[in-house]
Structures are given as structure tokens and as C-alpha cells.
Amino acid sequence: MTLDYEALRLIWWLLLGVLLIGFAIMDGFDMGVAILLPFVGRTDIERRIVINTIGPVWEGNQVWLILGAGAIFAAWPPLYAVSFSGFYPAMLLVLLSLILRPVGFKFRSKLEGTAWRSIWDWALFVGGFVPALVFGVAVGNALEGAQFSFDADLRGAYDITLLGLLNPFALLCGLVSVAMMTMQGAAYLGGKADEPVASRARAAGAKAALALIALFALAGLAIWLFVQGYEITSPIDPNGPSNPLGKIVVREVGAWLANYGRHPWMMAAPILGFAGAGAAYALFPTKRGLATWLATSVSTLGVVATAGVSMFPFLLPSSSALSSGLTVWDASSSALTLTVMLVATLIFVPIILLYTGWVYRVLRGRVTAKAIAADSHGSY
Numbered sequence: 001m002t003l004d005y006e007a008l009r010l011i012w013w014l015l016l017g018v019l020l021i022g023f024a025i026m027d028g029f030d031m032g033v034a035i036l037l038p039f040v041g042r043t044d045i046e047r048r049i050v051i052n053t054i055g056p057v058w059e060g061n062q063v064w065l066i067l068g069a070g071a072i073f074a075a076w077p078p079l080y081a082v083s084f085s086g087f088y089p090a091m092l093l094v095l096l097s098l099i100l101r102p103v104g105f106k107f108r109s110k111l112e113g114t115a116w117r118s119i120w121d122w123a124l125f126v127g128g129f130v131p132a133l134v135f136g137v138a139v140g141n142a143l144e145g146a147q148f149s150f151d152a153d154l155r156g157a158y159d160i161t162l163l164g165l166l167n168p169f170a171l172l173c174g175l176v177s178v179a180m181m182t183m184q185g186a187a188y189l190g191g192k193a194d195e196p197v198a199s200r201a202r203a204a205g206a207k208a209a210l211a212l213i214a215l216f217a218l219a220g221l222a223i224w225l226f227v228q229g230y231e232i233t234s235p236i237d238p239n240g241p242s243n244p245l246g247k248i249v250v251r252e253v254g255a256w257l258a259n260y261g262r263h264p265w266m267m268a269a270p271i272l273g274f275a276g277a278g279a280a281y282a283l284f285p286t287k288r289g290l291a292t293w294l295a296t297s298v299s300t301l302g303v304v305a306t307a308g309v310s311m312f313p314f315l316l317p318s319s320s321a322l323s324s325g326l327t328v329w330d331a332s333s334s335a336l337t338l339t340v341m342l343v344a345t346l347i348f349v350p351i352i353l354l355y356t357g358w359v360y361r362v363l364r365g366r367v368t369a370k371a372i373a374a375d376s377h378g379s380y
Contacts, residue, residue: 006238006329008338012075013315013328015345017308019071023064024304025184025297026356030054030061032185032208034101034128035178038121040189040200045369047121048109048379052367053192055105055380060359063352074341078244078331079315081156086148087138089162094134100127105380128185129178136177139307140170143256144227145319150245159320169222176215180300183208183280187296191289194368202284205292209281209299216273216303223310229255230317236329244330249322256310266309272302 003011033054041047072080084091100123108120144167147159186205190198223229234248260266276299283292311317317325332338372379 003339003342004239005335005338008335008342009238009328009332011342012071012332012338013308013312015342016068016071016075017305019064019068020308021301021304023068024180024300026061026064027058028132028181028300029184029188029293030058031128031132032181032183033189034124034185035132035182036185036189036201036204037128038125040193040197040204041121044114044117045372046197047117048372049193049197049367049369050189051105051108051124051380052372053189056363057359058101058105060356067349067352071341071345075333075338076315076326076331077333078154078156078242079326082146082148082158082316082326083138085156086146086158086160087141087165089160090134090138090165093162094131097127097130097134100124109380128181132178132181133174136174137165137170139177140167140173141165142316143173143223143229143307143311144169145230145251145317145325147320148318149321149324152245154243154245169219169227172215172219172222176212176219176303179208179212179215180303183212183277184293184296184300186284187280187289187293190284190287190292192366194366198287198366202287202292205296206281206284209277209284209296212277212299212303213274213281216270216277220270223256224254226253227256228253229257229310230314230322230325231255231258232313232327236313238329240329242330242332242334244326245323246330247323247327249317249325251317251319251322259309259312263309269302269305269309273299273306274302276300276302 033050037047037050041050069080072083104120104124104127108117108124111117147164149157151157183205186201186208189201190205192198193201228251230249230251232247233250236247240246276295276297279295280292280299283295286292313328315326315328315331333341
């Protein structure tokens with residue numbers, strides 16, 4: 001059976017969402033662990049426990065970030081061009097902070113000095129906190145619309161600055177992201193670290209879950225009352241050519257909520273966001289590590305999906321030239337490219353999932369002070 005262009009575009013929108021959710025869950029928990037590092041580890045050995053819970057797996061978790069960026073490049077070239085060019089200052093900030101992670105893991109325990117190790121502990125904190133914040137800020141700016149435009153030859157022009165990206169609503173979305181990933185990291189630490197680190201992580205995770213509920217609700221209220229959303233008012237051809245200039249777009253407060261009226265099933269996304277965080281808050285004190293991690297993962301799925309379904313069919317609207325906004329129907333690669341990439345995805349993503357599952361099975365069990373002491377030079 002041959003899929004038509006509309007179906008391929010919709011499938012790739014869903015796949016992009018899956019990859020971003022996978023990144024938020026898998027890479028999100030190791031960023032959350034890094035955020036919690038200076039606070040749940042009060043001695044050197046406790047901080048080594050925290051680091052060694054993610055030391056063997058964090059690089060593998062990065063595959064979700066690479067897959068997401070690759071999917072944008074292959075399936076949505078205009079989105080890749082605008083995001084990675086217009087948001088370049090923010091991207092550079094993320095990359096610089098991510099560089100601190102491998103350096104911190106490798107050098108932190110090379111010397112015995114307290115000051116030396118403290119510097120790298122805080123470097124790892126920055127390497128978790130800054131990307132978590134900036135990724136949320138990016139989502140906030142996507143909801144508000146970015147300042148970019150295309151001319152008749154589809155050459156892009158950008159008027160995006162780092163300070164402009166750090167506006168109040170975007171920072172609120174950044175805090176949602178930080179709370180979400182901190183909660184995710186706390187759930188992982190609660191099931192993976194030795195005591196007393198695990199207990200401190202669970203206590204921090206419960207607070208992060210409450211913070212996520214409050215911040216997520218506040219962001220939703222802002223979208224309802226203040227944030228201007230976007231809506232296409234001209235006819236749409238889901239099988240038409242990829243030309244973002246062939247539509248008419250209006251901008252008004254509350255427009256992002258229209259999808260929930262047209263498609264009530266989309267309410268499942270924010271419900272999962274709130275319900276997962278609420279369940280996690282209740283589960284943290286029970287010491288049920290896997291159940292808590294699954295609850296936080298459901299919440300993360302709901303939060304990320306809420307942004308996606310609210311904006312549909314927009315991928316990245318333009319606040320300065322409304323018709324230049326990028327949508328699922330006018331910013332994709334050709335049907336042939338989407339088909340070839342879909343075949344490759346159906347082959348390789350299951351392999352990645354199976355390998356990831358095998359790695360975590362091999363590395364199952366808690367990280368203990370005794371194990372680190374027994375292999376001090378081999379541990380982080």
C-alpha cells in the first residue's frame with residue numbers, strides 16, 4: 001500500500017513528537033540527575049553515587065537528541081533552517097553547556113581536592129540546568145511565534161536575539177521544563193541510587209512534581225488569557241507543495257485552544273501531564289522506583305504532547321510575517337524522501353529500542369558506595 005503525501009506528513013509529525021518525547025524522558029532524566037547532583041549528594045562519595053547512576057548511560061541517551069535533530073533535517077528542512085539559524089545563539093548556549101557534561105564526567109574524579117571536585121559538580125549542574133531551561137524556552141517561543149520571514153524565492157530572514165527569546169512566557173515554559181526534568185531525574189535516582197541519596201532524591205522529586213503541576217497550570221492559563229496563537233483561515237491542501245507562503249494566517253489570544261474544541265480527544269495530552277505528575281507525587285514516598293519513573297514519564301509525555309497538539313498543524317509560526325509560518329502541510333520534504341526515511345526509521349528505531357533495553361537490563365541494580373570503593377579508578 002502506497003501512502004499519500006498527507007498521510008506521510010502526518011506520520012512524520014507524529015514521529016517527530018515521539019522522538020522529542022523520547023528525548024525529554026531519556027535525556028531528561030540524566031539532565032535532572034545533574035540538576036540534583038549538588039543538592040542530594042552531600043559528601044564526595046554520595047556525589048559519586050549520583051554521577052555513576054548516569055555515567056554509563058548518558059551518552060546513549062543523547063541518541064534521542066540526535067534522532068530528533070536528524071528527523072527535523074530530513075523531514076522538515078525549512079523548520080531545520082529556521083530553528084538552527086534563527087535560534088543560533090540559544091543553540092550555541094545549549095552546546096556549550098552540554099560540553100560540560102563529558103568533561104565533568106571525565107575530569108571530576110581525576111584529582112582528590114575538594115575544590116577541584118566541587119567545580120566539576122557545579123559544571124555538571126550547569127550542563128543539566130541550562131539545556132533543560134533553554135529547551136523549554138524554545139517551546140515557549142514556538143508557541144508565541146518567532147520573528148522570521150521568507151521572500152518570494154523562499155530565502156529566510158531572521159530577527160531573533162537571545163534576549164528576545166528570554167521573554168516572560170518563554171521563561172515560564174523554561175521553568176516547566178526544568179521542573180519536569182528534575183522530577184524525571186529524581187524518579188530515576190530514587191530507584192537507582194543507594195541511601196541516603198535515594199531518599200533525598202525522592203523528597204526533591206515530590207517537590208518538583210508539585211512545582212510542575214503549578215507551573216504547567218500557570219502556562220495553560222497564560223495561553224488562555226494572554227498568549228496570541230495562530231490559525232489558518234485559507235483553504236488547506238494537505239497534499240499540496242511545500243510552500244509556506246500559500247496560506248492566510250490570523251493571530252489572536254486563545255487561538256491555540258481551538259484544537260481542543262475541534263478534536264476533544266486532544267485533551268488527553270494535558271490530562272496525562274497533570275495526572276502523571278500527581279501520581280508521581282503520591283508514589284515518591286512509597287519507594288516504588290519503577291512505578292514512580294513510569295508516572296513521571298507519563299507526565300513528561302503529556303506535557304510535551306500538549307505543546308504539539310495545541311499548535312497543530314503549525315510547527316513554528318512566524319510572529320513578524322504570519323504567512324511565513326511553517327506547518328505540517330507546507331514545510332515537509334518530498335513524498336519520496338519521507339517514504340525512504342520512514343522505511344529507515346521502521347528498521348532502525350526498533351533496533352535502538354532493543355539495544356537500549358538490553359543496556360539498562362545489564363546495568364540494573366543500585367549504585368552503592370561499596371561498589372564505587374571496590375572499583376574507585378574504574379568509576380566516575
